[in-house]
Each structure stands twice: as structure tokens, then as C-alpha cells.
Amino acid sequence: MTTASETQAYPCPARARHAQVLLVVIALFTAMDVYVISLLLEPIKLDLGLTDVEVGLANTSVLYGAYALFCLPMGILADRRNRIGLLAGAMILWCLGLVLTALSTGLWLLVLSKVLLGIANAVTLPASMSLLGDYFPPERRALATSSYGMGQSIGQSAAILVGGIGLGALQKAGAGDPQMLFGLHPWRVLSLAFAAAGLVLVPLLLTVREPARMEVREARGGSFREVWAYRAFLLPLLAGTMFIAGAATAVLSWIPPALTRLYGQSPADFAGWFSAVSLVAGLAGMFAGAKLVEFFQRRAGGQSILLPAALAALICAPTAFVATMPGLPSFAACALVFIVAYAIVISVPVISINLRMPNELRGAVMGLYVITVSLAGAFAAPLVAVTGGWLGGDHMLGRGMALVGGTCSLLAAVSFWRAASPAPSSPTRPITRPVTQGGS
Numbered sequence: 001m002t003t004a005s006e007t008q009a010y011p012c013p014a015r016a017r018h019a020q021v022l023l024v025v026i027a028l029f030t031a032m033d034v035y036v037i038s039l040l041l042e043p044i045k046l047d048l049g050l051t052d053v054e055v056g057l058a059n060t061s062v063l064y065g066a067y068a069l070f071c072l073p074m075g076i077l078a079d080r081r082n083r084i085g086l087l088a089g090a091m092i093l094w095c096l097g098l099v100l101t102a103l104s105t106g107l108w109l110l111v112l113s114k115v116l117l118g119i120a121n122a123v124t125l126p127a128s129m130s131l132l133g134d135y136f137p138p139e140r141r142a143l144a145t146s147s148y149g150m151g152q153s154i155g156q157s158a159a160i161l162v163g164g165i166g167l168g169a170l171q172k173a174g175a176g177d178p179q180m181l182f183g184l185h186p187w188r189v190l191s192l193a194f195a196a197a198g199l200v201l202v203p204l205l206l207t208v209r210e211p212a213r214m215e216v217r218e219a220r221g222g223s224f225r226e227v228w229a230y231r232a233f234l235l236p237l238l239a240g241t242m243f244i245a246g247a248a249t250a251v252l253s254w255i256p257p258a259l260t261r262l263y264g265q266s267p268a269d270f271a272g273w274f275s276a277v278s279l280v281a282g283l284a285g286m287f288a289g290a291k292l293v294e295f296f297q298r299r300a301g302g303q304s305i306l307l308p309a310a311l312a313a314l315i316c317a318p319t320a321f322v323a324t325m326p327g328l329p330s331f332a333a334c335a336l337v338f339i340v341a342y343a344i345v346i347s348v349p350v351i352s353i354n355l356r357m358p359n360e361l362r363g364a365v366m367g368l369y370v371i372t373v374s375l376a377g378a379f380a381a382p383l384v385a386v387t388g389g390w391l392g393g394d395h396m397l398g399r400g401m402a403l404v405g406g407t408c409s410l411l412a413a414v415s416f417w418r419a420a421s422p423a424p425s426s427p428t429r430p431i432t433r434p435v436t437q438g439g440s
Contacts, residue, residue, distance in 0.1 A: 011211050016135040019208045020144060023128045024151035026087065026201060030124055031155030032162070033098060033194050034063070034117070040187040042260050047185050048106060052385040052394065058110045060253055060381035066118025068374030074119075075126035075367025079360055083127040088205045090123035091198055098195035102188040118374075126366035133354045133362055134211040142297070145354045146290035146347045153282025153343060156252075161275035213359050227361055227368075233419060234365065237306065237349055238372045240415030244313055244345045246376035247408035250384045251320050251338060254401050258323040262398055263331065273332065281336045285312075285343020292344065293351045305352055306420040312344035313413035320405030323398030345412065380404060 010016070045055045077086060097116030104110040128148055136144040227234070259265040259274070292308040319338035325331040349369065357365050388400030 009212070010137050010214060011135050015209070016144075019131060019135055019211075020147060022201075022204060022208055023131060024147050025204075026091070026124060026128065027148045027151030028155035028158065029198060029201060030094065030121060031152035032159040033094070033155075033198070034121075035156045035159035036162075036190065036194065040190070041257055043185065043187045044110075047187065048104065048110065050107060052389075053382055054107055056382040056385045058107060058114060060249060061379070062111045062114040063118045063121075064249075064374035064376075066115040067121050068118075068371045069122075070119045071122035071126065071370035071374065072364065072367035074122040075363035075365070075370070078123070078127040078130045078363035078366075080363075082210050083131050084205060084208050084210050086123050086127050088202050090120040090127075091201050091205065094120035094124075095195040095198040098191050098198065102191035102195070122367075122370060125370055126363045129350060129354055129366050130359075130362050131211065133359065134214050137214075138355060141354055142293045142351045143287075143290040145351045146286045149289075149343065149347045149350065150283055150286045153286055154279060156282060157275045157279030159275075161271050226358075227364060230357070230361075230365075233356065234368070236415045236419035237352070238368055240306075240309065240313070240412045240419060241346070241349050241369055242372035242376045243408045243412035243415060244309075244316065244342065244376075245373040246380040247313075247316055247320060247405045247412060248342050248346070249376060249380035250404035250408060251322060251401050252342075253381050254384055254397060255323070255335065258397050258401065259331075261394060262323060263328060265328075274335070277332055277336050278339055281339035282343050285340040286347050288340070289344040289347035290351065293348055293355075297355070304420055305355070306348060306416050309345045309348040310413050310416035310420060312341040312348075313409050313416055315341035316345065316409035317406045317413070320409055321398075321402040323401050345416070348416075376408070380408065 011019075041055055041059060044050070044059075045052070050058070074086070093116055097113045097120060100109060100113035100116065104113060125148075129145065132144050132148065133141060255274070256267065256270075259270050260267070289308065289312075293305045296305045296307060316338055319334050319341065322331060322334040322338055325334050350366075353362065353365050353369065384397070384400040384404050386400075387403055388394065388396045391399050391403075
């Protein structure tokens with residue numbers, strides 16, 4: 001329990017909320033961009049003449065590979081350097097990646113654009129989580145931390161709505177007057193528009209002040225030896241995040257192509273209803289995850305806060321069969337349950353890291369978390385394509401999603417259950433004291 005003096009050392013609520021809103025907007029924007037590209041997989045594939053495996057590798061494997069490669073050093077930087085400056089640089093790099101996406105004429109330029117997006121994303125998550133941990137005391141931190149995930153959920157839904165409707169409008173405009181889009185394919189115009197919008201966030205970031213670091217044991221930063229002391233908690237936790245991220249990538253990244261290929265829906269057709277399903281389900285799951293953590297934290301404490309993640313991962317397994325449903329109503333119902341359960345699962349580990357790890361280790365541990373998520377993203381999307389091909393071809397995409405997503409969900413449930421088991425020993429709780437950081 002945080003003492004009154006410790007709580008007073010945190011920034012005032014108004015300052016904390018201002019920073020939180022901006023971090024949530026960054027989460028919304030980056031998630032929207034990533035999901036818009038998933039929405040545009042079919043147009044990109046046709047325009048550049050790529051195969052399912054190539055577009056899966058370029059869109060997810062390269063993105064998550066760069067994300068994984070850079071997230072640990074970026075997480076360590078977030079533990080030691082000015083996090084606001086790191087976020088501003090990441091947003092500039094992100095916008096450059098979107099411009100390169102729009103200019104891609106083949107596989108390799110598309111790959112380069114995904115590398116830049118992956119590096120930028122490797123900064124945003126650990127830096128944002130670290131900042132939220134220093135703006136909010138422990139008793140208010142679960143919901144504050146999960147708000148970042150809520151922003152991502154809103155971004156995914158907005159991507160479907162804005163991207164789907166926007167692509168449809170651009171396609172219609174281009175068909176009527178090709179010069180109206182300057183001879184560019186609609187998906188390229190959409191990428192450039194998102195790049196321009198992202199630049200607006202850079203000056204807004206400069207209105208946020210770097211907070212003092214709280215709950216610090218070593219002011220000069222932690223070490224991997226200190227991280228290893230938490231291995232009984234971290235190893236199964238990270239395994240669970242890897243498997244559930246693999247399940248989500250296998251299912252969610254392939255839903256737009258599945259709707260187009262298996263259910264005869266264009267992006268404009270499913271933009272409205274699927275964005276609503278994603279938004280409601282994602283927000284409900286994130287909010288439920290935060291509240292479940294608070295409940296278990298009050299009642300049992302310790303690693304028991306991971307039990308909701310284990311149970312929700314079990315629910316993800318049967319609902320990974322979403323693209324094998326006989327019609328759109330059952331597809332929508334199955335997708336709704338999958339997204340709610342996944343949102344619960346993925347929010348709990350991040351909250352538990354922000355609650356259980358000392359300040360000087362949070363960035364590094366979030367970097368390790370990102371590596372596990374990235375590894376899953378790197379193998380899951382092309383594995384679905386390969387599995388579908390092995391089962392019979394493009395029309396077996398739904399079964400490929402089900403096989404990969406269901407298996408990963410079950411493995412995630414086992415891992416989180418193990419992480420929730422009492423550890424034989426636990427490191428001492430970090431001493432709470434503020435450490436002021438300048439612009440270095």
C-alpha cells in the first residue's frame with residue numbers, strides 16, 4: 001500500500017491526466033496505422049504483385065522482427081534517458097516509415113518501411129509504460145496502464161472505419177478522375193495522409209514534462225542480474241505473452257483478408273460493423289482486465305493477478321475458429337468474444353509489470369515483453385498462410401487461422417497459469433523515492 005507521503009510525490013492529477021491523454025493518443029495513432037496496413041493487404045498484394053507469404057512476411061514478420069531487435073536497447077534507454085524526447089523522435093521515424101510505405105514499388109522498399117515502423121514502435125511502448133508508472137501511484141496505476149491498451153483498441157477500430165470508408169471513397173474518386181489522386185493508388189494516398197497526421201503529435205509531445213522517477217532502488221539503472229531475480233515470475237509471463245500475441249496475430253491480422261476472400265465483403269462493406277465490434281470488444285476487455293487486476297490485487301495480491309489472463313486465454317482457443325463460421329452474424333459474434341478475451345489477456349501482463357517491477361527495470365522488462373510479442377508476430381502471420389496452403393490453398397485461410405490461433409491460445413493459458421503460481425521466493429519490494437531526471 002502506498003503511503004500518503006509517497007502519493008504526494010507523484011505529479012498532480014491534472015498533469016498526470018494531460019500526459020495520459022497524449023500517450024493514449026499515441027497508442028491510438030500507432031495502432032491505427034498498423035491495422036490500416038492490414039486492412040490494405042489485398043490492394044497492396046495486387047498492386048505490387050506479391051504472394052500471401054510475401055505480404056505476410058513484409059507486413060508482420062519484418063515489422064515485428066525490427067520491433068524485437070530494437071525493443072530491448074530502447075527499453076533500457078527509457079530506463080535511463082528523457083522519455084518525452086525518445087517519444088518525439090519515435091513519432092518522426094514512424095511518419096517517415098509511412099511515407100516509405102506509400103512510395104513502395106516492390107517488396108524491398110515495403111520491407112524497409114516496416115523496419116522503420118518497427119524501430120519506432122520499439123520506443124513508444126516501453127517509454128509510455130514507464131511514464132504512466134511515474135505519473136500514477138500503484139492504487140491508480142492498473143486502469144491508467146490499461147488506458148494505453150484502450151487507445152490501441154480504439155485505434156484498431158478507427159482503422160477499420162476510417163481506413164475502410166476512406167479507401168472506398170478514394171477508390172471511387174480515383175475511378176471517376178485518376179488525376180484527382182495524382183496518379184497514385186488509393187492505398188498510397190491513405191498512407192501519406194496518416195503520415196501527415198502523425199507529425200501533429202510531435203509538437204504536442206513537447207507540452208509534456210518529464211516526471212520524476214518513482215519506486216527506484218538504483219538511481220543509475222538496473223542490471224540483468226536484477227531482472228533474473230524475478231525469473232520465476234517473468235519466464236512464464238513472457239511465454240504467455242508470446243503465445244497469446246501469436247494467437248492474436250494469426251486471427252486478427254487475417255480477418256480483413258478472410259472477410260474479403262471467404263465472405264465476399266469489401267473493406268467498405270465491413271468497415272462500419274466490424275469497427276463497432278472491435279471497438280466495443282476491445283474497450284470492454286481492457287476495462288475488464290484492469291478491474292480484474294484490481295480485484296485480485298486487493299483479495300490475494302502477488303502473482304494471482306495473472307489468473308484472469310489464464311482464464312481469458314482459454315476462451316480465445318475456441319473463438320479462434322472465427323473464420324470458419326457459416327455466416328456473418330456468427331462470424332461477428334465469435335470475433336466479439338475473441339477480441340474481448342484477448343484484450344483481457346494482453347492487458348494483464350503489462351499491468352503486472354508496472355506494478356511488480358522496480359522503476360529502473362520497467363523499460364528493460366517491457367523490452368523483453370516486446371521481444372516475445374514480436375517473435376509471435378514474426379512467425380504467426382506467415383504460419384497461417386503456410387498452414388492454409390498445406391490444408392488446400394487460399395480458400396482454407398479460415399482453418400489456418402483456427403489451427404494456429406487455437407493452439408497458441410491454449411499454450412498461453414498454460415503459461416499464465418504457471419506465472420500465477422506462488423514463486424518459491426520473491427525479491428524485496430523496491431524502495432519508493434523520487435529521482436528527478438533532466439533532459440539527458
